[in-house]
Amino acid sequence: xxxxxxxxxxxxxxxxxxxxxxxxxxxxxxxxxxxxxxxxxxxxxxxxxxxxxxxxxxxxxxxxxxxxxxxxxxxxxxxxxxxxxxxxxxxxxxxxxxxxxxxxxxxxxxxxxxxxxxxxxxxxxxxxxxxxxxxxxxxxxxxxxxxxxxxxxxxxxxxxxxxxxxxxxxxxxxxxxxxxxxxxxxxxxxxxxxxxxxxxxxxxxxxxxxxxxxxxxxxxxxxxxxxxxxxxxxxxxxxxxxxxxxxxxxxxxxxxxxxxxx
Amino acid sequence: xxxxxxxxxxxxxxxxxxxxxxxxxxxxxxxxxxxxxxxxxxxxxxxxxxxxxxxxxxxxxxxxxxxxxxxxxxxxxxxxxxxxxxxxxxxxxxxxxxxxxxxxxxxxxxxxxxxxxxxxxxxxxxxxxxxxxxxxxxxxxxxxxxxxxxxxxxxxxxxxxxxxxxxxxxxxxxxxxxxxxxxxxxxxxxxxxxxxxxxxxxxxxxxxxxxxxxxxxxxxxxxxxxxxxxxxxxxxxxxxxxxxxxxxxxxxxxxxxxxxxxxxxxxxxxxxxxxxxxxxxxxxxxxxxxxxxxxxxxxxxxxxxxxxxxxxxxxxxxxxxxxxxxxxxxxxxxxxxxxxxxxxxxxxxxxxxxxxxxxxxxxxxxxxxxxxxxxxxxxxxxxxxxxxxxxxxxxxxxxxxxxxxxxxxxxx
Numbered sequence: 001x002x003x004x005x006x007x008x009x010x011x012x013x014x015x016x017x018x019x020x021x022x023x024x025x026x027x028x029x030x031x032x033x034x035x036x037x038x039x040x041x042x043x044x045x046x047x048x049x050x051x052x053x054x055x056x057x058x059x060x061x062x063x064x065x066x067x068x069x070x071x072x073x074x075x076x077x078x079x080x081x082x083x084x085x086x087x088x089x090x091x092x093x094x095x096x097x098x099x100x101x102x103x104x105x106x107x108x109x110x111x112x113x114x115x116x117x118x119x120x121x122x123x124x125x126x127x128x129x130x131x132x133x134x135x136x137x138x139x140x141x142x143x144x145x146x147x148x149x150x151x152x153x154x155x156x157x158x159x160x161x162x163x164x165x166x167x168x169x170x171x172x173x174x175x176x177x178x179x180x181x182x183x184x185x186x187x188x189x190x191x192x193x194x195x196x197x198x199x200x201x202x203x204x205x206x207x208x209x210x211x212x213x214x215x216x217x218x219x220x221x222x223x224x225x226x227x228x229x230x231x232x233x234x235x236x237x238x239x240x241x242x243x244x245x246x247x248x249x250x251x252x253x254x255x256x257x258x259x260x261x262x
Numbered sequence: 263x264x265x266x267x268x269x270x271x272x273x274x275x276x277x278x279x280x281x282x283x284x285x286x287x288x289x290x291x292x293x294x295x296x297x298x299x300x301x302x303x304x305x306x307x308x309x310x311x312x313x314x315x316x317x318x319x320x321x322x323x324x325x326x327x328x329x330x331x332x333x334x335x336x337x338x339x340x341x342x343x344x345x346x347x348x349x350x351x352x353x354x355x356x357x358x359x360x361x362x363x364x365x366x367x368x369x370x371x372x373x374x375x376x377x378x379x380x381x382x383x384x385x386x387x388x389x390x391x392x393x394x395x396x397x398x399x400x401x402x403x404x405x406x407x408x409x410x411x412x413x414x415x416x417x418x419x420x421x422x423x424x425x426x427x428x429x430x431x432x433x434x435x436x437x438x439x440x441x442x443x444x445x446x447x448x449x450x451x452x453x454x455x456x457x458x459x460x461x462x463x464x465x466x467x468x469x470x471x472x473x474x475x476x477x478x479x480x481x482x483x484x485x486x487x488x489x490x491x492x493x494x495x496x497x498x499x500x501x502x503x504x505x506x507x508x509x510x511x512x513x514x515x516x517x518x519x520x521x522x523x524x525x526x527x528x529x530x531x532x533x534x535x536x537x538x539x540x541x542x543x544x545x546x547x548x549x550x551x552x553x554x555x556x557x558x559x560x561x562x563x564x565x566x567x568x569x570x571x572x573x574x575x576x577x578x579x580x581x582x583x584x585x586x587x588x589x590x591x592x593x594x595x596x597x598x599x600x601x602x603x604x605x606x607x608x609x610x611x612x613x614x615x616x617x618x619x620x621x622x623x624x625x626x627x628x629x630x631x632x633x634x635x636x637x638x639x640x641x642x643x644x645x646x647x648x649x650x651x652x653x654x655x656x657x658x659x660x661x662x663x664x665x666x667x668x669x670x671x672x673x674x
Contacts, residue, residue: 069668095273095591096272101587102590103270110673113584135279
């Protein structure tokens with residue numbers, strides 16, 4: 001089945017169901033120069049609706065990290081268009097892209113990337129730093145976000161006083177604190193033991209249930225299988241895009257056709 | 263929320279947050295911060311200290327000048343133009359400063375007071391048994407009783423000669439003379455063997471910065487000199503003249519002709535405070551040298567900061583990547599690292615000013631100088647530190663800003 005490619009001429013202003021598209025990629029290519037050139041993304045078309053919880057799954061080297069960087073506006077595609085919450089970021093300046101990241105996107109990294117010199121609540125407040133919010137507002141929002149991820153009792157702890165699972169919760173709170181349109185989680189459980197990892201996934205599902213749009217990049221097919229939508233990635237192309245009910249949690253490797261295709 | 267909005271509100275970093283973010287790296291690595299600020303501290307401390315000390319010692323000299331007065335002129339018998347021919351002619355028989363000279367000089371309007379000294383042949387010894395060659399470089403002079411007053415001097419012990427004391431074999435010693443003769447206080451019993459007679463020591467004078475030859479003299483009264491030693495006390499060899507400060511140059515011009523109308527070229531007039539003023543000026547030469555050394559230390563400190571900042575940018579790649587992911591623009595990253603370098607340098611600068619001022623205060627109070635830390639040194643020190651910080655931080659900050667977010671986020 002083909003993916004729903006957005007028509008080129010109505011980008012960003014389309015009506016109907018496109019109104020709810022948080023993310024749209026249209027024929028996105030990313031080629032790294034060299035001999036021979038490396039094609040990391042080979043004509044990606046992808047739409048993510050508001051409120052979705054989706055996994056981009058693929059082995060390492062499949063180009064999913066490049067995809068994450070392009071979606072997160074950390075890297076520019078060689079060609080094609082990226083539209084985030086109605087904003088075509090393809091032609092934006094560095095300043096414009098920074099603005100998009102500061103307001104529309106939340107990042108969760110495998111390595112957490114918390115700043116050691118700061119307490120948990122200060123780390124979360126950093127998520128609002130570049131929006132120009134006042135320190136008091138940032139602190140209040142960060143406290144709320146930390147309470148939301150179950151760390152209301154760890155506000156003033158330093159990252160090195162927290163367990164791995166707790167650190168990732170702090171990072172998730174930081175990704176949510178500015179109420180982004182989409183949260184990009186890059187191997188969020190990759191550095192965690194299985195129990196902490198499960199707890200983090202449970203948290204992400206809860207946040208999804210509350211309305212957050214979350215895109216998880218992972219190489220772990222079992223983890224991806226537990227999510228409502230799985231986008232399989234191989235050699236810079238989308239291999240399959242499966243929509244399943246959250247109850248279909250055990251289906252690890254089969255990509256069932258029929259009910260879930262978009 | 264509509265999907266049709268065309269612009270996203272730009273990223274913004276509040277000025278207060280720039281400071282907070284810029285100081286984060288310093289707060290988390292305190293030892294490194296202290297060590298890298300130290301270079302700047304040493305440079306600025308050296309510069310502030312040198313300027314403070316030279317200003318303090320200048321202030322001391324100027325105070326001294328003030329208290330001694332700059333309106334003192336000293337008239338001595340000079341060699342004159344025809345010095346060699348004068349010896350064989352009539353000129354040699356007439357003294358360079360004739361006996362009527364003091365009276366003539368006193369009649370010059372702006373002259374306020376006048377003291378004179380007359381050389382006495384003979385030397386001064388502790389006792390008659392000292393070999394006559396061991397003069398200790400001391401001389402004997404007869405002086406008018408207002409000598410100490412005119413020189414603005416003071417006594418360390420005893421009193422100066424007055425009419426009564428000066429009429430008898432009494433002497434007052436200069437500070438160096440007293441030391442060489444082994445007399446450190448006056449109780450009326452010490453005597454010195456002066457020109458073949460016992461003289462009683464009645465006083466010891468303090469150091470005269472404006473007339474250092476008095477320091478090495480034993481002073482006796484003019485009456486005693488003529489009565490006991492048979493000295494001709496009519497024509498003085500040196501006259502000390504206080505004049506009205508404003509008219510000093512005029513007085514100086516007319517003095518030689520007033521003292522010796524026949525051959526004014528045999529009279530020399532000097533202003534001893536000129537030497538002290540020259541001393542104050544000469545110190546600026548040393549100051550420049552030490553300032554140069556301080557500047558070298560500052561440069562080394564600046565290089566240290568640049569070095570530490572380059573390392574910080576490499577070490578904190580992930581932080582830079584994270585901040586870019588959170589919406590920091592290149593300018594925000596550049597500002598963060600530039601602020602960090604500036605804060606580091608400012609820290610060093612403030613520390614340097616404090617240390618420099620402290621050094622000035624300690625050394626100045628040991629030397630009993632007035633303590634002066636010039637405002638220009640304080641402001642200049644901090645400005646120089648900031649300038650160095652800005653230059654040192656510019657390249658690392660640009661490097662940090664140029665780092666691509668994806669590269670910065672790659673785990674090392």
